[in-house]
Amino acid sequence: MKRLIPLVAAxxxxxLVAGAAAACGGGSDDDGDDAGxxxxxxxxxxxxxxDTGDDGADDGADAGDGSLTxxxxxxxxxxxxxxAAPGEVTIDVDNQDAGIVHNIHVYAGSDASGEDLGMTDLExxxxxxxxxxxxxxxEYFYVCDAHPATxxxxxxxxx
Numbered sequence: 816m817k818r819l820i821p822l823v824a825a826x827x828x829x830x831l832v833a834g835a836a837a838a839c840g841g842g843s844d845d846d847g848d849d850a851g852x853x854x855x856x857x858x859x860x861x862x863x864x865x866d867t868g869d870d871g872a873d874d875g876a877d878a879g880d881g882s883l884t885x886x887x888x889x890x891x892x893x894x895x896x897x898x899a900a901p902g903e904v905t906i907d908v909d910n911q912d913a914g915i916v917h918n919i920h921v922y923a924g925s926d927a928s929g930e931d932l933g934m935t936d937l938e939x940x941x942x943x944x945x946x947x948x949x950x951x952x953x954e955y956f957y958v959c960d961a962h963p964a965t966x967x968x969x970x971x972x973x974x
Protein backbone atom coordinates (compact mmCIF):
# COMPACT_ATOMS: atom_id res chain seq x y z
CA MET A 816 0.00 0.00 0.00
CA LYS A 817 2.87 2.38 0.80
CA ARG A 818 4.30 1.84 -2.70
CA LEU A 819 0.93 2.52 -4.31
CA ILE A 820 0.53 6.05 -2.86
CA PRO A 821 3.59 7.58 -4.65
CA LEU A 822 2.49 5.93 -7.91
CA VAL A 823 -1.02 7.38 -7.63
CA ALA A 824 0.45 10.80 -6.76
CA ALA A 825 2.76 10.68 -9.79
CA UNK A 826 -0.14 9.77 -12.10
CA UNK A 827 -2.22 12.62 -10.69
CA UNK A 828 0.59 15.14 -11.23
CA UNK A 829 1.10 13.87 -14.81
CA UNK A 830 -2.62 14.23 -15.53
CA LEU A 831 -2.66 17.82 -14.20
CA VAL A 832 0.39 18.83 -16.24
CA ALA A 833 -1.00 17.21 -19.40
CA GLY A 834 -4.35 18.90 -18.90
CA ALA A 835 -2.73 22.31 -18.37
CA ALA A 836 -0.60 21.88 -21.49
CA ALA A 837 -3.65 20.98 -23.55
CA ALA A 838 -5.56 24.00 -22.24
CA CYS A 839 -2.76 26.39 -23.24
CA GLY A 840 -1.81 24.65 -26.47
CA GLY A 841 -2.66 25.90 -29.91
CA GLY A 842 -5.08 23.10 -30.80
CA SER A 843 -7.00 22.98 -34.02
CA ASP A 844 -10.04 25.00 -34.98
CA ASP A 845 -12.92 22.54 -35.01
CA ASP A 846 -15.38 24.79 -36.78
CA GLY A 847 -13.34 24.65 -39.99
CA ASP A 848 -13.46 28.38 -40.73
CA ASP A 849 -9.69 28.84 -40.45
CA ALA A 850 -7.89 27.62 -43.53
CA GLY A 851 -4.64 27.61 -41.55
CA UNK A 852 -5.92 25.02 -39.09
CA UNK A 853 -4.61 27.07 -36.18
CA UNK A 854 -1.05 27.23 -37.53
CA UNK A 855 0.63 30.60 -37.85
CA UNK A 856 1.47 31.92 -41.29
CA UNK A 857 3.77 34.65 -42.51
CA UNK A 858 2.63 38.08 -43.60
CA UNK A 859 3.29 39.95 -46.76
CA UNK A 860 5.54 42.96 -46.77
CA UNK A 861 3.93 46.40 -46.81
CA UNK A 862 5.21 46.82 -50.37
CA UNK A 863 2.11 45.06 -51.64
CA UNK A 864 3.07 41.39 -51.57
CA UNK A 865 0.61 38.52 -51.36
CA ASP A 866 -0.78 37.18 -48.04
CA THR A 867 0.93 33.78 -47.85
CA GLY A 868 -1.60 32.48 -45.34
CA ASP A 869 -4.21 32.00 -48.11
CA ASP A 870 -6.94 32.54 -45.54
CA GLY A 871 -8.47 35.46 -47.43
CA ALA A 872 -7.76 37.85 -44.57
CA ASP A 873 -6.31 41.31 -45.06
CA ASP A 874 -2.69 41.15 -43.98
CA GLY A 875 -2.91 44.74 -42.75
CA ALA A 876 0.16 45.78 -44.74
CA ASP A 877 -0.43 48.93 -46.77
CA ALA A 878 2.46 50.25 -48.85
CA GLY A 879 2.53 53.74 -47.41
CA ASP A 880 1.11 53.82 -43.93
CA GLY A 881 3.20 51.31 -41.90
CA SER A 882 0.06 49.64 -40.54
CA LEU A 883 0.17 45.89 -39.79
CA THR A 884 -2.36 43.48 -38.29
CA UNK A 885 -1.81 40.29 -36.29
CA UNK A 886 -4.65 38.01 -35.25
CA UNK A 887 -4.58 36.03 -32.01
CA UNK A 888 -6.56 32.83 -32.50
CA UNK A 889 -6.18 29.40 -30.89
CA UNK A 890 -3.43 30.91 -28.71
CA UNK A 891 -1.27 31.55 -31.80
CA UNK A 892 -0.42 34.56 -33.94
CA UNK A 893 -1.64 34.24 -37.52
CA UNK A 894 1.64 35.84 -38.65
CA UNK A 895 5.07 35.27 -37.14
CA UNK A 896 6.94 37.37 -39.69
CA UNK A 897 6.09 40.98 -40.50
CA UNK A 898 7.89 43.66 -42.45
CA ALA A 899 7.60 47.43 -42.62
CA ALA A 900 9.44 50.52 -43.79
CA PRO A 901 11.32 52.68 -41.25
CA GLY A 902 9.28 55.30 -39.44
CA GLU A 903 6.03 55.07 -37.52
CA VAL A 904 4.79 51.48 -37.35
CA THR A 905 1.34 50.55 -36.09
CA ILE A 906 0.46 46.99 -35.15
CA ASP A 907 -3.24 46.25 -34.71
CA VAL A 908 -3.92 43.20 -32.54
CA ASP A 909 -7.18 41.36 -33.22
CA ASN A 910 -7.71 38.98 -30.28
CA GLN A 911 -10.30 36.44 -31.46
CA ASP A 912 -9.77 34.07 -28.49
CA ALA A 913 -12.93 34.54 -26.40
CA GLY A 914 -12.09 34.88 -22.71
CA ILE A 915 -8.32 34.47 -23.24
CA VAL A 916 -5.95 37.34 -22.48
CA HIS A 917 -3.39 38.46 -25.05
CA ASN A 918 -1.21 41.50 -25.64
CA ILE A 919 1.67 42.48 -27.89
CA HIS A 920 5.05 43.42 -26.47
CA VAL A 921 7.75 44.73 -28.81
CA TYR A 922 11.53 44.65 -28.30
CA ALA A 923 14.40 45.90 -30.46
CA GLY A 924 16.49 42.97 -31.67
CA SER A 925 15.80 39.29 -32.15
CA ASP A 926 14.47 38.41 -28.68
CA ALA A 927 13.15 39.80 -25.39
CA SER A 928 16.66 40.74 -24.20
CA GLY A 929 16.63 43.81 -26.48
CA GLU A 930 15.40 47.29 -25.66
CA ASP A 931 11.78 47.22 -24.43
CA LEU A 932 9.79 49.42 -26.82
CA GLY A 933 6.44 48.99 -25.06
CA MET A 934 3.31 46.89 -25.04
CA THR A 935 -0.45 46.84 -24.97
CA ASP A 936 -2.37 45.72 -21.88
CA LEU A 937 -3.23 42.08 -21.34
CA GLU A 938 -6.88 41.99 -22.40
CA UNK A 939 -9.39 39.14 -22.73
CA UNK A 940 -10.85 38.56 -26.17
CA UNK A 941 -12.59 39.20 -28.28
CA UNK A 942 -10.89 42.58 -28.38
CA UNK A 943 -8.81 44.83 -30.59
CA UNK A 944 -5.78 46.86 -29.52
CA UNK A 945 -3.27 49.07 -31.30
CA UNK A 946 0.43 49.59 -30.60
CA UNK A 947 2.40 52.32 -32.40
CA UNK A 948 6.13 53.00 -32.23
CA UNK A 949 8.92 54.53 -34.28
CA UNK A 950 11.18 51.94 -35.92
CA UNK A 951 14.59 52.35 -37.49
CA UNK A 952 15.87 49.78 -39.98
CA UNK A 953 16.58 46.50 -38.19
CA GLU A 954 14.91 43.55 -36.53
CA TYR A 955 12.24 43.65 -33.82
CA PHE A 956 10.80 40.87 -31.67
CA TYR A 957 7.11 40.76 -30.75
CA VAL A 958 5.47 38.44 -28.23
CA CYS A 959 2.30 37.89 -26.23
CA ASP A 960 3.40 38.09 -22.59
CA ALA A 961 0.74 35.56 -21.54
CA HIS A 962 1.80 32.94 -24.14
CA PRO A 963 5.46 33.52 -25.02
CA ALA A 964 6.11 29.89 -26.03
CA THR A 965 3.48 29.90 -28.80
CA UNK A 966 2.98 33.57 -29.66
CA UNK A 967 6.20 35.25 -30.80
CA UNK A 968 7.37 36.71 -34.09
CA UNK A 969 9.80 38.94 -35.92
CA UNK A 970 9.26 42.33 -37.54
CA UNK A 971 11.87 43.29 -40.11
CA UNK A 972 12.16 47.00 -40.86
CA UNK A 973 14.00 47.92 -44.03
CA UNK A 974 13.81 50.35 -46.86
